Amino acid sequence: xxxxxxxxxxxxxxxxxxxxxxxxxxxxxxxxxxxxxxxxxxxxxxxxxxxxxxxxxxxxxxxxxxxxxxxxxxxxxxxxxxxxxxxxxxxxxxxxxxxxxxxxxxxxxxxxxxxxxxxxxxxxxxxxxxxxxxxxxxxxxxxxxxxxxxxxxxxxxxxxxxxxxxxxxxxxxxxxxxxxxxxxxxxxxxxxxxxxxxxxxxxxxxxxxxxxxxxxxxxxxxxxxxxxxxxxxxxxxxxxxxxxxxxxxxxxxxxxxxxxxxxxxxxx
Amino acid sequence: xxxxxxxxxxxxxxxxxxxxxxxxxxxxxxxxxxxxxxxxxxxxxxxxxxxxxxxxxxxxxxxxxxxxxxxxxxxxxxxxxxxxxxxxxxxxxxxxxxxxxxxxxxxxxxxxxxxxxxxxxxxxxxxxxxxxxxxxxxxxxxxxxxxxxxxxxxxxxxxxxxxxxxxxxxxxxxxxxxxxxxxxxxxxxxxxxxxxxxxxxxxxxxxxxxxxxxxxxxxxxxxxxxxxxxxxxxxxxxxxxxxxxxxxxxxxxxxxxxxxxxxxxxxxxxxxxxxxxxxxxxxxxxxxxxxxxxx
Numbered sequence: 001x002x003x004x005x006x007x008x009x010x011x012x013x014x015x016x017x018x019x020x021x022x023x024x025x026x027x028x029x030x031x032x033x034x035x036x037x038x039x040x041x042x043x044x045x046x047x048x049x050x051x052x053x054x055x056x057x058x059x060x061x062x063x064x065x066x067x068x069x070x071x072x073x074x075x076x077x078x079x080x081x082x083x084x085x086x087x088x089x090x091x092x093x094x095x096x097x098x099x100x101x102x103x104x105x106x107x108x109x110x111x112x113x114x115x116x117x118x119x120x121x122x123x124x125x126x127x128x129x130x131x132x133x134x135x136x137x138x139x140x141x142x143x144x145x146x147x148x149x150x151x152x153x154x155x156x157x158x159x160x161x162x163x164x165x166x167x168x169x170x171x172x173x174x175x176x177x178x179x180x181x182x183x184x185x186x187x188x189x190x191x192x193x194x195x196x197x198x199x200x201x202x203x204x205x206x207x208x209x210x211x212x213x214x215x216x217x218x219x220x221x222x223x224x225x226x227x228x229x230x231x232x233x234x235x236x237x238x239x240x241x242x243x244x245x246x247x248x249x250x251x252x253x254x255x256x257x258x259x260x261x262x263x264x265x266x267x268x
Numbered sequence: 269x270x271x272x273x274x275x276x277x278x279x280x281x282x283x284x285x286x287x288x289x290x291x292x293x294x295x296x297x298x299x300x301x302x303x304x305x306x307x308x309x310x311x312x313x314x315x316x317x318x319x320x321x322x323x324x325x326x327x328x329x330x331x332x333x334x335x336x337x338x339x340x341x342x343x344x345x346x347x348x349x350x351x352x353x354x355x356x357x358x359x360x361x362x363x364x365x366x367x368x369x370x371x372x373x374x375x376x377x378x379x380x381x382x383x384x385x386x387x388x389x390x391x392x393x394x395x396x397x398x399x400x401x402x403x404x405x406x407x408x409x410x411x412x413x414x415x416x417x418x419x420x421x422x423x424x425x426x427x428x429x430x431x432x433x434x435x436x437x438x439x440x441x442x443x444x445x446x447x448x449x450x451x452x453x454x455x456x457x458x459x460x461x462x463x464x465x466x467x468x469x470x471x472x473x474x475x476x477x478x479x480x481x482x483x484x485x486x487x488x489x490x491x492x493x494x495x496x497x498x499x500x501x502x503x504x505x506x507x508x509x510x511x512x513x514x515x516x517x518x519x520x521x522x523x524x525x526x527x528x529x530x531x532x533x534x535x536x537x538x539x540x541x542x543x544x545x546x547x548x549x550x551x552x553x554x555x556x557x558x559x560x561x562x563x
Contacts, residue, residue: 007470008371014363015380022387025398025438028408032401040401043411086288093276094269104558105293111491113499113543115516119536120300123307123529143296165276175278204391206502207516211523223393227400227506239394246389254382 026243033236040233052233059234065222068134069203072218075138076145076202081195083142084149085187091150092157109144117143118211132214140212141202148201149194156190189260196253200246301540308534329534339518339535346515347542349429350497353436357444357493358486360437365448365485366478370457388442396506399435400426403507431507432514439503440496444489451485452478487554494550495543515539 032040036047056062087106091099109117121140122132130136164186168178184191206220213221219238226235273282309325317323333339368380387395402409403425410422425431455478463473479486504514519539522532551557 003470004464011363011367011371015367018360018364019383021438022383022441025395025402026387026390029394029398029401041404041407042401043406043408083288083292086285087292089277090273090285090289093272095272096269100558105297107558109297111495111543111547113495113516113539115499115501115519116304116536116540117300119519119523119532120304121296122523123533124300124303127303139296143292143300146292146296175274175276175281179277179281200389204393206393207499210501210520220391220393223391223397224502224506227393227397235397239397242394243390246391247386250386250389251382254385 029236030240030243033233033240035233038232040231040236052237055232056234056237061217062219062222062238065217065219068216069219072134072137072141072209073199073202075134076141077195077198079138079142080146080149080198081191083146084194084198085153085191087146087150088153088157089183091154092160106147106150110147112144114144114205114207115211118208121208122211132212132216134216136212136214137209137216137218140208141205144208145198145201149198152190152194152197153187156187160186193253196249200249304533305537307530308537310530312528312530329531330538332531333535333538342513342518343515343538345429346498349433349436350494353433353440353497354490354493356433356437357441358448358490361441361444361448361489365445365452365482368445369449369452370455370460370478384442384445388446392439393502393506395439396435396503399431399438400506403431403434426507427509427511429508429512432504432512435503435507436497436500439500440493443492443496447485447488447492448482449485451482451488455481483554484556487550487556491547491550494546498539498543498546 028042029040031042033052034048034050035042035045036049036051037044091103091106094102118140121136121143125131125136125139164182165178168182173181203218204220205218206224209218209221217225223235223238226232270282270286273285276282277285308329309327311322311326311328313320313323333343364380364384368377368384372380401407404410405422405424405426409425410419413419414422425434459477459481460473463477468476499516500514501516501520504512504517508514508517515535516539519532519535522528522535526532
């Protein structure tokens with residue numbers, strides 16, 4: 001028994017080390033924002049300053065990149081969500097022999113390296129006379145983000161009780177009414193979550209975007225470029241802001257999801 | 269196919285579903301890949317040469333990769349390093365996933381899940397950038413190691429492969445934790461107890477009961493991690509140096525510096541084949557199907 005207790009003790013120590021490893025880099029990066037040094041570092045500490053936020057605010061290239069990212073994000077959302085929902089509905093309805101084939105095909109963009117999705121999209125659309133830019137970035141990102149949406153919609157549809165549809169049908173509802181009044185309201189939470197995740201995935205994407213962006217720069221590409229050339233703690237300020245927004249979004253999302261689970265638990 | 273859909277959704281909705289689906293699968297997924305492959309088997313020609321005798325299929329682009337010592341070395345290094353990253357990630361993540369799935373109380377599990385989700389949502393570029401600062405020549409890691417007397421002079425982490433490996437394990441770790449956790453969560457604790465009562469030690473229990481149960485999760489995690497590592501551009505671009513180039517960087521150079529898209533397409537196709545090969549290998553070793561991935 002004592003060997004087992006030793007094991008449990010070790011694993012707890014390991015967990016503490018693990019989470020230090022997870023968070024220490026992010027904390028160090030954030031702290032470096034406040035150091036009055038030309039290069040982002042926490043050592044040596046020269047003086048505490050907020051001036052890097054000011055420099056970031058004054059950087060027009062950053063604002064432009066942010067605008068591009070937002071446009072691309074909404075474009076991806078508008079394309080990937082309808083596609084992903086359609087794919088989910090299709091998989092939950094079609095029971096033919098090729099179902100596994102379709103599922104694998106829809107999953108394949110998630111198992112393909114992002115650079116290859118970018119490259120193949122770039123080549124394919126050049127043959128049609130379209131070159132890199134915001135439009136092509138939206139297309140390329142949609143290719144794999146639609147698969148995430150499909151997975152989330154499918155997961156919710158698997159818990160769907162189809163007798164609801166049959167009941168509505170026998171009460172005289174049309175197909176369109178069933179879709180609008182039963183199916184879509186049931187899918188709403190999954191669709192909202194999928195939309196948020198689609199937007200974030202798009203915002204964060206680097207590997208695919210790099211090949212199809214043309215002369216447009218998204219915020220993620222902007223950060224990477226800054227790290228390579230002209231790195232100042234203003235990049236840290238941007239990183240800190242992005243981390244804060246992400247943490248806030250993650251916490252809100254978790255809280256909402258738990259409330260939703262509680263409600264579902266009481267409902268049944 | 270159409271009948272099953274119309275019976276459920278009516279004709280207009282069904283047609284919309286199929287149109288969106290076909291647009292995605294044909295125009296976004298299948299055709300670009302096929303065109304890329306076609307591209308890779310053609311030579312890079314000047315406009316004047318097009319339609320001429322040299323305008324045909326060739327394996328010349330692939331021969332270039334096979335004959336170029338530097339590119340070949342980098343290709344094999346990418347494979348080997350990605351396998352190493354995958355293995356390290358598995359080792360680092362397994363205890364965490366096991367604790368989360370089997371040992372943690374409900375409250376602990378909720379906290380740990382949240383702590384894992386937060387870095388997962390943070391941009392890969394930022395997570396990599398954080399390590400760039402830590403590993404810098406005059407950065408905090410060297411300062412700590414010097415201060416503790418482990419080393420006599422600072423180490424140049426960013427000029428070899430070690431920085432890239434550290435950064436990749438950190439960046440892709442969470443793609444391993446969650447599949448592992450999903451698989452371990454469904455393990456009945458009674459099985460572990462039974463093994464203990466029958467006299468199995470900790471290591472034996474893990475080896476014979478827990479790890480076999482976690483197989484689908486291990487396979488999914490390894491596939492995702494390997495694919496992300498082999499296809500990574502961000503981490504080697506930020507944490508690497510000219511001496512530690514990654515295969516994706518050579519592909520990028522063919523497109524945007526060498527200006528030879530046909531060559532780039534061939535290199536990209538080789539990378540794709542590598543990933544498909546790895547997936548097939550893992551599925552065979554772990555005896556799982558593609559349907560088990562992503563569920």
